[in-house]
Amino acid sequence: MHYLIISDIHANLVALETVLADAPDFDEIWCLGDLVGYGPNPNECIERIQDFRHISLAGNHDWAALGKLDLRNFNTDARNANLWTQSELTPSAREYLDGLPTSIEQDGFYMAHASPKEPVWEYVLDTNVAYTNFAYFSTPICLVGHTHVPVIFTLDEQRQRCHTMIPSLPDPVSLDQQRMIINPGSVGQPRDGDPRASYAILDSESMIWEFLRVAYPVEITQERMRARGLPRRLIERLEMGR
Ligand code: ZN
Numbered sequence: 001m002h003y004l005i006i007s008d009i010h011a012n013l014v015a016l017e018t019v020l021a022d023a024p025d026f027d028e029i030w031c032l033g034d035l036v037g038y039g040p041n042p043n044e045c046i047e048r049i050q051d052f053r054h055i056s057l058a059g060n061h062d063w064a065a066l067g068k069l070d071l072r073n074f075n076t077d078a079r080n081a082n083l084w085t086q087s088e089l090t091p092s093a094r095e096y097l098d099g100l101p102t103s104i105e106q107d108g109f110y111m112a113h114a115s116p117k118e119p120v121w122e123y124v125l126d127t128n129v130a131y132t133n134f135a136y137f138s139t140p141i142c143l144v145g146h147t148h149v150p151v152i153f154t155l156d157e158q159r160q161r162c163h164t165m166i167p168s169l170p171d172p173v174s175l176d177q178q179r180m181i182i183n184p185g186s187v188g189q190p191r192d193g194d195p196r197a198s199y200a201i202l203d204s205e206s207m208i209w210e211f212l213r214v215a216y217p218v219e220i221t222q223e224r225m226r227a228r229g230l231p232r233r234l235i236e237r238l239e240m241g242r
Pocket of ligand 1: 008034059061146148
């Protein structure tokens, strides 16, 4: 099977459509959470993903939009954007988000929005946190989102530590050598200094993973955010990829 791996769309429909058009052929979408929050098109993103055979996980912003998380845990801009999202969601969008699991195992892969240890909140940003998390799933590979930074953490079992592998595009990565925690990066709000939408393609037969980037018209999303009165800092960060 060929899977399109996406995460952290954050209601950025323009970025999502660009990824869907750019992606090589796939059989199914695996979305690692945060369909909404920050961006201008939450309902449209939820509707669009349902056009495909897919699996979708709940992220912290999805839960916040449902009132399942205390908004005091978010910074001011994220909180304000989330209040706007709460007021905007249709009943069917809310129902969709409410039915999402926080982690799942599929086709031999484990997935969680944030981390296997804390599926909704923990940031796997460094090798120490990554190392701890290998004890919380039993499959060879775990996929996470949440940090908005594409990365692979590989487990070095002999030395009991992890290594960081920063993706070098377009080199495919072979997944059958060691255990890994992999983040495909963010479609709708990348934070690694590259404003292009980030995603991946996984071939589960050959066990090949490919990171991909595609530029999308950031200014259209920014214009929609301005029209909806969303926070200025959230609008500006899109063009910086920070
Ligand atoms: Zn996110």
